[in-house]
Amino acid sequence: MSQKKIIVSNRLPVTANRDEESGALEFKPSAGGLATGLSSIFKEKGNLWIGWPGIPDFKEDEKPGVIKSLRGENMAPVFLNKKEVLLYYEGFSNRTLWPLFHYFTEFTQYTPEDWDMYVAVNQKFCDAILEYAGPDDIIWVHDYQLLLLPSMLREKLPNATIGFFQHIPFPSYEIFRLLPWRSEILEGMLGADLLGFHTYDDTRHFMSSVSRIAGYPNSMGTIKMANRIISVDAFPMGIDYDKFEKAARSKETYEKVDKYKSLFANQQVVLSIDRLDYTKGIKRRLYAFDKFLEMYPEYIGKVVLVLLVVPSRDKVDQYQQLKEEIDTLVGKIDGKYSTIDWTPIQYFYRSFSFDGLSALYSKADVALITPLRDGMNLVCKEYVASKVTQKGVLILSEMAGAAKELSEAILINPNDEAEIVEALKQALEMPEIEQRNRLLEMQEKLKRYSVHRWVEVFVEELLNVKDRQAKMNIK
Numbered sequence: 001m002s003q004k005k006i007i008v009s010n011r012l013p014v015t016a017n018r019d020e021e022s023g024a025l026e027f028k029p030s031a032g033g034l035a036t037g038l039s040s041i042f043k044e045k046g047n048l049w050i051g052w053p054g055i056p057d058f059k060e061d062e063k064p065g066v067i068k069s070l071r072g073e074n075m076a077p078v079f080l081n082k083k084e085v086l087l088y089y090e091g092f093s094n095r096t097l098w099p100l101f102h103y104f105t106e107f108t109q110y111t112p113e114d115w116d117m118y119v120a121v122n123q124k125f126c127d128a129i130l131e132y133a134g135p136d137d138i139i140w141v142h143d144y145q146l147l148l149l150p151s152m153l154r155e156k157l158p159n160a161t162i163g164f165f166q167h168i169p170f171p172s173y174e175i176f177r178l179l180p181w182r183s184e185i186l187e188g189m190l191g192a193d194l195l196g197f198h199t200y201d202d203t204r205h206f207m208s209s210v211s212r213i214a215g216y217p218n219s220m221g222t223i224k225m226a227n228r229i230i231s232v233d234a235f236p237m238g239i240d241y242d243k244f245e246k247a248a249r250s251k252e253t254y255e256k257v258d259k260y261k262s263l264f265a266n267q268q269v270v271l272s273i274d275r276l277d278y279t280k281g282i283k284r285r286l287y288a289f290d291k292f293l294e295m296y297p298e299y300i301g302k303v304v305l306v307l308l309v310v311p312s313r314d315k316v317d318q319y320q321q322l323k324e325e326i327d328t329l330v331g332k333i334d335g336k337y338s339t340i341d342w343t344p345i346q347y348f349y350r351s352f353s354f355d356g357l358s359a360l361y362s363k364a365d366v367a368l369i370t371p372l373r374d375g376m377n378l379v380c381k382e383y384v385a386s387k388v389t390q391k392g393v394l395i396l397s398e399m400a401g402a403a404k405e406l407s408e409a410i411l412i413n414p415n416d417e418a419e420i421v422e423a424l425k426q427a428l429e430m431p432e433i434e435q436r437n438r439l440l441e442m443q444e445k446l447k448r449y450s451v452h453r454w455v456e457v458f459v460e461e462l463l464n465v466k467d468r469q470a471k472m473n474i475k
């Protein structure tokens, strides 16, 4: 009997867009690393990716057509209405779990209506999966929007092989226990056979909550339940290394970089790229850049910060407020230091094409990546992979999961402004031989553990756990 593999995540690897004038629907593939990494699985015949197509307003009569065309590409949609998006996605996922798991307790809202909808939408995902899944299939659930799903699936498909991977941090017990629904969340996750996190620290935090809140004994990455064992481990997610390396060597990138060279003549470029999010530390980064120019005025006219902020979750109040604060701060800094022929910060609030990103990565002398808390952070890995000439310096926050692997970056505490200022100076003055040595070491690691390898390792381990369970004669 062949086992199907089903991937489940909040979003499908394509997003629907509706043309405002004609009302016509269009589906755009996601450029994210997860979609690329998992394509080796879901594009295989018989396999499937289940998720939300990204907009709430599908009309009843257009749903059958959407289902049919997505099925042709091995995808199945879970349609969410406006209220579900408001309470489950913007609400419990992004006003409760997101801030809490990133240690922003002051932003965390505990709203019973949001929780109820989170349960209901997780159940809706479960029902959608049950339409396709057989009793022995392999189901891989992704991320914090679907923490209850593993147990809901286990109840209906006791023999299924269920994996869960969390793409954001798992907080320490002292933070996690603040959540009124902490037991339900843990029990939901424990329906999986294998639970994966980006870092060893995340797994440790999770295990601590499992023993102190749920009361299940655990040791050496194994949790003992009444009738099953569950494995928990760290799987640091990689990138599609070859794609970034190849793009950096392409004619299109060279042409764009040449253009940038004349635009930024005699200036060093510091690059900052993030989704708009308070976890990314964009404001503190701007304060530090201001301080840098104040302390080292010899850099005025000689360095430019290219600040790329990608719009995100713009219906959530904290994101709207952050956007305004960044606008004001950029205006202040540009107003303070600009000269007739030089502006210290070039600010873009939009998405960039893949080619555009590749050229920026290639051109940038320094990447300044300073999240206050980040599950992994793939931008820093993409920057390193794009440095085919081995010229460039990565400044990276210790609070990003990626810092555990990229120890050759200049690691900083994002709350320490003076440290960021000195790191900038060090990066801008680093001898080329040192840049090269650091980049080569990091590139070696990222090449070896690409997103494709990450997928293979997770699935291998998931099957191993099932084998171990079978040998112990437990399910």
Ligand code: F6P
Pocket (backbone or CB within 6 Å): 011, 032, 143, 167, 168, 312, 313, 375
């Ligand atoms: O990093 C967590 C994550 O949910 C990713 O899975 C996703 O790509 C990103 O944040 C953006 O989030 P959203 O789906 O809310 O736009």
